[in-house]
Amino acid sequence: MGVRYAGGSLRLRADGVRPASADRGGAYGSAVLPVHDTGRTVHRVGVDLDAKTPRGTRVAVDVRGRDAGGAWTEWREAQAGSPALLPHAATAVQARVTLWGVDGDEAASPVVRDLRLTARSVPAAERAAPQQQQAAAFSATVYATREGLVGGTTANGHVIQPNDHFVALPSRRGLSPNGSGEYSVRVCGPARCETAPVWDVGPWNTHDDYWNPSSQREMWQDLPQGRPEAQAAYQDDYNGGADEFGRQVANPAGIDLADGTFYNVGLNNNGWVTVTYLWTDGGGTGSPQLNFSSYSTLSDGSNGPQVSAAQYLLNEQGFDAGTVDGAFGPNTASAVRAFQQSRGLSADGVVGRHTWAALLSAGSEPVLRQGDSGAAVERLQRSLTAALGRTVSTDGAFGPNTDDAVRDYQSSRGLGVDGIVGNGTWGALQAGR
Known part of the structure; x- marks a missing residue:
């Protein structure tokens, strides 16, 4: 968002955006990088940043960790010589790079030439103080x-x-x-x-x-x-x-x-x-695990993490499924039926392939193509997994496998087959097709 990658460097676009709520003047851009599985438990993430920052500009690198249960920590800024201590142990990490420029001066854009992350475990005495555990969210x-x-x-x-x-x-x-x-x-x-x-x-x-x-x-x-x-x-x-x-x-x-x-x-x-x-609540985020290799059919009486995912997604779209507790009861069934009606689906209160595709794809509709990365790509990959009935790797990176899945989906739904996810492809997914 607001950045471009060219010549091996990341810099602000000429039409860089200015955040609405806290606009301080000057162009701004941010890139959320793909998730990286560490293969082990880590607590600290260091950065090695090669960036040019003309006077009045700056670059920040924030990192976060995801635990084995799929819960993300908050973002924490990591600086050269000052690694970020994650609020709790993680088995995957993600970085966000943010650039601030000088208003009206594209030449003064910061330039990021290289970024390397180092994630490691640390002795208990050096770890971040544990977040306060509480019965309910603050x-x-x-x-x-x-x-x-x-x-x-x-x-x-x-x-x-x-x-x-x-x-x-x-x-x-x-x-x-x-x-x-x-x-x-x-x-x-x-x-x-x-x-x-x-x-x-x-x-x-x-x-x-x-x-x-x-x-x-x-x-x-x-x-x-x-x-x-x-x-x-x-x-x-x-x-x-x-x-x-x-x-x-x-x-x-x-x-x-x-x-x-x-x-x-x-x-x-x-x-x-x-x-x-x-x-x-408990040191994670408000989002339960959403990434699964397949999505099961859910109905009244179902239990487990996929029910939690459905409840969370329903609540996020404004359909009140009640507490995200992993138990599919009357409140969840009512929310499912209301959501299905809003998407023109059969309102049977059962979360099957079509309802999953509509739930998982709901949100903004950015144009995506091979080479893109980030949360929107991960959302696309989840929804394709549900819609196609086969596993599409949810790594947030739009590579050849995701391109193949997009083309298969477009072909099977009678859409133009170009591998580009635009309004037509998003619209079909969000309609549960």
């Missing part, structure tokens, strides 16, 4: 503002639509890849609650992960857990009443809501909401 009452900014671009590359559904939080640690709900919140307002993905960074700050225990926050470690810096600045003149950029804080906002989410929870003006940060 919740806080915070002030919400309406993001608006239709047509703008979020920090993960999503182009904001009218009546959109997502949120912005003031730290990149909980930023989901575009089209993903791996980091999601449950927002409860005056009328109802909604589960929405974190797709933007802001308001006010960009390093304020206030939902984490004070000792684990990026900044402002003297503030209590659950209190945004902007709220403390506005109410108590904390930091001289300013945010991290020195701007005077004009409201106590700790979350921005996209228009659809804002009005759906019952807000007509900015106001207080209760937010649950769903990835904070």
